[in-house]
Amino acid sequence: MKLCLFNVENFFLLNSQGDAFKKPEDKVAWIARTLKEINADVSMLCEVGGLESLDLFNSKYCNSDYRCALKKGNSNRGIEMGYLIKKDLPFDIEHLGHADDSIEFNYAHEIEENSKLMLDELKIQPHRFSRDISELRLKKNGEVVCILLLVHLKSKWDRDGFDFNGKERRKAELKALVKTYNRLRAEFNFKVPVIVSGDMNGNAQKGRQEPEFDDLYSQTDLLDVLEVINEPDERRQSFFYFGRENIRESYQLDYIFLPKELQGLVKKEESGIYLFRDSHGSPLPYPQESYQRYALPSDHYPVVASLDFLSF
Secondary structure, eight states, rough: EEEEEEEEEEEOOOOOTTTTGGGOOOHHHHHHHHHHTTTTTTEEEEEEEHHHHHHHHHHHHHHHHHEEEEOOOOOTOOOEEEEEEETOOOOOEEEETTTTOOOOOOOOOHHHHHHOOOOOGOOOOBBBBBOOEEEEEETTTTEEEEOOOOOOOOOOOOOTTSSSSHHHHHHHHHHHHHHHHHHHHHHTTOOOEEEEEEOOSSSSOOTTTTTTGGGHHHHHEEEEHHHHHOOOOGGGHHHEEEEHHHHHHHOEEEEEEEEHHHHHHOOOOOEEOOOOOOOTTOOOOOOSSSHHHTTSOHHHHHHHHHHOOOOO
């Protein structure tokens, strides 16, 4: 089974939110071509502009080769998480959302303000995920054989100035994600693999992780596919940003985390960061200048995990 994680950056195909939000057609076509080249059985997408955009993309650009799955989450920008599942994949699917789950977190100033209230019914409710956990279950003969959890954690944008780099909110979302992962593992008696993927909006690389990601390694058996295949540092960047004075910054924000029982089943030669191709199919190098970055179809690169698992 081959999996692809891809933040497709403001993937709006309709005019419902104005032309400024609509993805340029040449970039949409490039993304379609990229997914065809990768040829994943399940593509896990972040920043999709709703189910209508995903359905239109599938029918107009992908020959309706996929089943689409997307549930509306909590994003105030309308950027959702969705799946493209190959129609010939011999599994039934069940798609669940966790947008209403509590992350058991409030900001410090909210707690302070709330402490002045005496009546329980006046107390504020804990926050929910910035987007969601999008859960896809693959089933064979009615039995769950694999679970995918797709997330897009809180960004580092601190608009209101009370959570520097969004760290506390992101940490709370990560803790809630780990709790969900461990609950599912126990629910299925550790016999069903649970794969966690998504745009983590921070450095979650083992041994170099930012503190908000510590629970990934202290509370679970998960390991990033790039760590599993021992990918060199220079090939782990999935996101490039050009800031002041056109200085390039690069990070790994995108991850496919595998449970212990799948880590020995990774096909190294088919896994890793997928470089965009030009129209002739030749891999393009990482951008060195801002104009090269903005010419690409997304500000994120796809991550691929090919597994000797669920063969069909």
